[in-house]
Amino acid sequence: MSHRDLDAYLIRDEPYYLPIGEEIELFEAAYAARLPVMLKGPTGCGKTRFVQYMAWRLSRPLVIVACNEELSASDLLGRYLLEGGETRWQDGPLAIAARLGGLCYLDEVVEARQDTLVVIHPLTDDRRLLSLPSRSEAFQARADFSLIVSHNPGYQSALKELKPSTKQRFGAIDFGYPERAREIEILCHETAVSRELAERLVSIAEAGRRLKGHGLDEGISTRMLVHAGTLIRHGIGPEAACQMALVQPLTDDPELVLALSASVRVCL
Amino acid sequence: MSSPAASRTTGSTAGLGTFIRALWGADVSVEPLPNLAGAEVDAVDRRPRFAGSRIWVPSEPLPGSPRTYSEYLLAAVAHAAAHVYFGGLRFEVKGLKPPQIAIISLLEDARVERLAAARYPGLTRLWTPFHTARSDGAKTSQALLARLARALHDGRYADEDAWVAKARAHFDDPRFDWRDSSCLRELGGALGNDLGQMRAQFEAKNYAVMPIYRDDNFGLWQSKSAEDAAATEADMARGSDLDQADVDSDRDKERPAAGVPRPHMTCERAPSLRSGAASRCEVVGEPPKNHSDALSPTRYPEWDYVIARERDEFCSLRERGLELGDTERLDDALAGYRPARQRLGRFARRLADRRAVHIRRLLDGDRLDLASAVENLVAQSTGTFPEQRVYRRVRVQQEPPVLLLLIDLSESLNRAARAHGTTLLELARNASVLLAGSLPSAAPDLAIHGFSSNGRHDVGYYRFKDFGEPYDALVHSRLAGMKASFSTRFGPALRHAGRVLHQRSARRKLLLLVTDGEPSDVDVYDPNYLVLDAKRATNQNRARGVQSFCIGLDSSAETSVTRIFGTGNWVMLEHLRRLPECLCEVYLRLSA
Structure with a gap:
C-alpha cells in the first residue's frame, strides 16, 4: 500500500x-491496548465527529463504512474487479484499514447482517x-490498526441486536x-448563531427529547x-428554520407536529 | 364519542398533552369540557379547569376571543400546565371573602406565568394577545381585576388607577417574594379589603376570570373534602357525562361563578374511579358462567427454583369458551381513536414496505445482480468454473412472522387507568382491536389470546382470535366481551401460547405479552417463585424458536419483567393511552 493511499x-x-x-x-487508552471500541448513543450526538477527531489526534487514517442490510462480507473484505479483460483485486474498507494501520469505523453496525x-x-x-x-489470503493487521463500531440502542428491537460473541469483543463508550x-x-x-439564540434552540431540543418514547x-x-x-445563519427566520430542521424531519404525526411546533414557538 | 361534534372536539385537543410533556416532562391529559351548549350557561363564563394532572378546556371557541381557537387552546393549556408544574399546596378558603379569593387566584396566575415564562419566554407571546383590558375602562371590580391581570403580565402596560398601581408596585417590590405562593394570601387579602373600601361591588355570581384563557381557579383552592384533588378530578370526570337534567338541576340551586370557588364546595366522587381497588391476588366474583363448557385441561409443569427442578403436570390449563360482548359500546370507545387509527394505517403501509426483499443469485430474475455478474466474468477470466446465477429479483416476503398477542386478564386489569377515564382492560381491548383491525393483511398471522388463573389447578385460557381466522364480526364481538378476573400465573399461559406458536410453520414466531404487573396467584406466597417459573417458560419457548416480548403497563413491575423476558425484550408504557400505537410499533419492529 502506497503513501498516496494512506494520504x-x-x-x-483538526x-x-x-x-x-x-x-x-478512554479511547486513547483503548487504542493503546488495541482494544476495539464500540460507541453507543443516539443518532446525531457526535459519535462520528468524535471518531474523526480521534483519528486526527492519533494521526491515523480513518476508513468509514456505513452499514446496512445489504452489506456483504465482500463489501468489507474486497473483491475481484474486471479491468480490460483482466482481473484485479480490490481491497474492501476493512482490508484497507488493516493494511494501512488505520482506524476502521463501522457506523450503525447493528444494521449489517449478523453473518456478515x-x-x-x-x-x-x-x-x-x-x-x-x-x-x-490471510494477513495480520498492522500494529496500529484498530476497529471502532457504533450503534444506537434507541432503536430497541429484540431482533436487531449484535450477537453476544460480537458485542463482547469491544470496550464500549456510552454517548x-x-x-x-x-x-x-x-x-x-458550528453555526455562529448568537449565544441567546443557541440557548433557545437547545431549549427546543430539550423539549423534543422529552417526547422520546411518547411518540418519537x-x-x-x-x-x-x-x-x-445553519439555516438561520443563511437568513431564514428562526421559526421557519426550526420547522424545517427540527420539526418536520422528526415526525409526520399531526399531533406531534403540533406539539413540537408549539414548543418551538414558546422557546424562541 | 361517536357524534361529529365530539369527534371534532377530540381532534382539537389532540397534541396538547404532548405539548405539555415537551415543555415540562409531565404527563397531563387534556380533555374537552362537557358540552353544555344546550344549557343556560353563558359561553362567555366558560373557562378551562384543571385538577391533578388533568386539564379541561372549552370544547368550542369562546365569543370575543381575540385569537383563533387553536391559539386559545395553546394559551389555555400552557397556563393550566404552569399551575400544575409550579403550583404549591392548595389555598385554604377559610376566612376569605369572594373578592379576596379572586385576587389571590389572580396573583397566583401571575406568579406561575412569570415562572413559566422565565423558562420559556415565548409563552408570554402566547398569552399577551388575550390581555385586552384597557386603562380607560370602567372601574368595576371585574374590570379592575382584568386590568391588574394585564398590569402584572405586561410590564409595558400603563395604568394609572391607584388600586392597580398599588397592587403592581407591591407585587414587583424586590422585598416581596412573589415566587413563594404563601406570600400571596396576605397581599390578596389586603387588596380585597381595599377593593371593598372603593365600593367597587364584587358580584361573585357574575365574576368570570379574565383573560379568557385562564382557568376557573377551582384547582387552586381546597374543597371541603379531605381528598380534594381527587374529588375535584372525580367531579370533572363525572361532569363529562353530565346530562341535561344534571345541568338544570345544578343551575336551579345556584349557578357557580367561573372563578370563585364556593366555600365548602363539595364534590361527589365518581364510583368508577374507585373500582379496581382490589389487590392483584384478590379473587373477585364467581368463576365464568361458561366454566362447564371448558375443554379438557392441559397439564403443564412448573419450575420450583427451591428444589431446582420442574414439578411435572403441576398446573392445569383449560381453554374456555367466550361470551360475546356489546360491539356498539366497543365501537363508541374506538371512535375516540381516530388519530391513532390513521397512524396505524401508516404503520401498516410501512410494514408492507418492509416486506420487500431482494433475492440475489438467481438463474432467472428481473434484474442483473451486478456483483454476481462480475464474479461470473472474473471466473471466466481466471479459468475457474463460472457461477450462472447472476440475476436478482425483488419480491414481497412470502413468510411474515406470526404473532401471538397474549393478554393478562387478571382482576387488576379492571383498575382505572389513571387520568384516562377508562380501565386498563378497556385500553388493552381497544389496543387489540385496533391492531387486528388496522392490519388486515397480517390478520391470518395474528392471534389474540388471554389468560387468568385461580390457583394452579385453574388456569383459564381464551382465544379471542386465532391464527388463520379473519378479523370479522364474530372476533369483534368476542373482543367486545373481554373480561378480567382472578390472578396472573404466567408460566402455564406462556407455555401454552408457546406450544400454539410452535405448531405454526412460520420461520419467525413472536409471542407478545401485555400485562399490568408481575405474576401472582392465590396459592403462591413467594414473590420469586412465579417470576422464575415464567423466566424458565420464556427460555423454553426461545429454545423452540419462539421469541417473547412484553409490554408492561405498570412500571413497578419493571424488575420482574426484566428478569422474565431479559433486557431489551420489554417496554414499559408510561403513557397508557398510547398502548395501541405502542402495540403496533412493537409489532412493526419485531417484524422488521
Missing part, C-alpha cells in the same frame, strides 16, 4: 470536537487476523446528547440543531 484517508485539519466526558482518555459481521471476529481478538477467502452548556457552546461554534423514537439531535442554526 487519502488521513484527516489533515475537526471541532468538544468533549462531553472522559471519552478522549462474523468476518471481524478474528480481527478483534488477540490474533488480529484478517482472512480473505476469495483471494486465499448521550451533550449537557446544556456544552451543547450551546457547540452550536455557537429519537429526540432532536445536536446535528439537527446545527442544521437549524
Whole structure:
C-alpha cells in the first residue's frame, strides 16, 4: 500500500470536537491496548465527529463504512474487479484499514447482517487476523490498526441486536446528547448563531427529547440543531428554520407536529 | 364519542398533552369540557379547569376571543400546565371573602406565568394577545381585576388607577417574594379589603376570570373534602357525562361563578374511579358462567427454583369458551381513536414496505445482480468454473412472522387507568382491536389470546382470535366481551401460547405479552417463585424458536419483567393511552 493511499484517508485539519466526558482518555487508552471500541448513543450526538477527531489526534487514517442490510462480507473484505479483460483485486474498507494501520469505523453496525459481521471476529481478538477467502489470503493487521463500531440502542428491537460473541469483543463508550452548556457552546461554534439564540434552540431540543418514547423514537439531535442554526445563519427566520430542521424531519404525526411546533414557538 | 361534534372536539385537543410533556416532562391529559351548549350557561363564563394532572378546556371557541381557537387552546393549556408544574399546596378558603379569593387566584396566575415564562419566554407571546383590558375602562371590580391581570403580565402596560398601581408596585417590590405562593394570601387579602373600601361591588355570581384563557381557579383552592384533588378530578370526570337534567338541576340551586370557588364546595366522587381497588391476588366474583363448557385441561409443569427442578403436570390449563360482548359500546370507545387509527394505517403501509426483499443469485430474475455478474466474468477470466446465477429479483416476503398477542386478564386489569377515564382492560381491548383491525393483511398471522388463573389447578385460557381466522364480526364481538378476573400465573399461559406458536410453520414466531404487573396467584406466597417459573417458560419457548416480548403497563413491575423476558425484550408504557400505537410499533419492529 502506497503513501498516496494512506494520504487519502488521513484527516489533515483538526475537526471541532468538544468533549462531553472522559471519552478522549478512554479511547486513547483503548487504542493503546488495541482494544476495539464500540460507541453507543443516539443518532446525531457526535459519535462520528468524535471518531474523526480521534483519528486526527492519533494521526491515523480513518476508513468509514456505513452499514446496512445489504452489506456483504465482500463489501468489507474486497473483491475481484474486471479491468480490460483482466482481473484485479480490490481491497474492501476493512482490508484497507488493516493494511494501512488505520482506524476502521463501522457506523450503525447493528444494521449489517449478523453473518456478515462474523468476518471481524478474528480481527478483534488477540490474533488480529484478517482472512480473505476469495483471494486465499490471510494477513495480520498492522500494529496500529484498530476497529471502532457504533450503534444506537434507541432503536430497541429484540431482533436487531449484535450477537453476544460480537458485542463482547469491544470496550464500549456510552454517548448521550451533550449537557446544556456544552451543547450551546457547540452550536455557537458550528453555526455562529448568537449565544441567546443557541440557548433557545437547545431549549427546543430539550423539549423534543422529552417526547422520546411518547411518540418519537429519537429526540432532536445536536446535528439537527446545527442544521437549524445553519439555516438561520443563511437568513431564514428562526421559526421557519426550526420547522424545517427540527420539526418536520422528526415526525409526520399531526399531533406531534403540533406539539413540537408549539414548543418551538414558546422557546424562541 | 361517536357524534361529529365530539369527534371534532377530540381532534382539537389532540397534541396538547404532548405539548405539555415537551415543555415540562409531565404527563397531563387534556380533555374537552362537557358540552353544555344546550344549557343556560353563558359561553362567555366558560373557562378551562384543571385538577391533578388533568386539564379541561372549552370544547368550542369562546365569543370575543381575540385569537383563533387553536391559539386559545395553546394559551389555555400552557397556563393550566404552569399551575400544575409550579403550583404549591392548595389555598385554604377559610376566612376569605369572594373578592379576596379572586385576587389571590389572580396573583397566583401571575406568579406561575412569570415562572413559566422565565423558562420559556415565548409563552408570554402566547398569552399577551388575550390581555385586552384597557386603562380607560370602567372601574368595576371585574374590570379592575382584568386590568391588574394585564398590569402584572405586561410590564409595558400603563395604568394609572391607584388600586392597580398599588397592587403592581407591591407585587414587583424586590422585598416581596412573589415566587413563594404563601406570600400571596396576605397581599390578596389586603387588596380585597381595599377593593371593598372603593365600593367597587364584587358580584361573585357574575365574576368570570379574565383573560379568557385562564382557568376557573377551582384547582387552586381546597374543597371541603379531605381528598380534594381527587374529588375535584372525580367531579370533572363525572361532569363529562353530565346530562341535561344534571345541568338544570345544578343551575336551579345556584349557578357557580367561573372563578370563585364556593366555600365548602363539595364534590361527589365518581364510583368508577374507585373500582379496581382490589389487590392483584384478590379473587373477585364467581368463576365464568361458561366454566362447564371448558375443554379438557392441559397439564403443564412448573419450575420450583427451591428444589431446582420442574414439578411435572403441576398446573392445569383449560381453554374456555367466550361470551360475546356489546360491539356498539366497543365501537363508541374506538371512535375516540381516530388519530391513532390513521397512524396505524401508516404503520401498516410501512410494514408492507418492509416486506420487500431482494433475492440475489438467481438463474432467472428481473434484474442483473451486478456483483454476481462480475464474479461470473472474473471466473471466466481466471479459468475457474463460472457461477450462472447472476440475476436478482425483488419480491414481497412470502413468510411474515406470526404473532401471538397474549393478554393478562387478571382482576387488576379492571383498575382505572389513571387520568384516562377508562380501565386498563378497556385500553388493552381497544389496543387489540385496533391492531387486528388496522392490519388486515397480517390478520391470518395474528392471534389474540388471554389468560387468568385461580390457583394452579385453574388456569383459564381464551382465544379471542386465532391464527388463520379473519378479523370479522364474530372476533369483534368476542373482543367486545373481554373480561378480567382472578390472578396472573404466567408460566402455564406462556407455555401454552408457546406450544400454539410452535405448531405454526412460520420461520419467525413472536409471542407478545401485555400485562399490568408481575405474576401472582392465590396459592403462591413467594414473590420469586412465579417470576422464575415464567423466566424458565420464556427460555423454553426461545429454545423452540419462539421469541417473547412484553409490554408492561405498570412500571413497578419493571424488575420482574426484566428478569422474565431479559433486557431489551420489554417496554414499559408510561403513557397508557398510547398502548395501541405502542402495540403496533412493537409489532412493526419485531417484524422488521
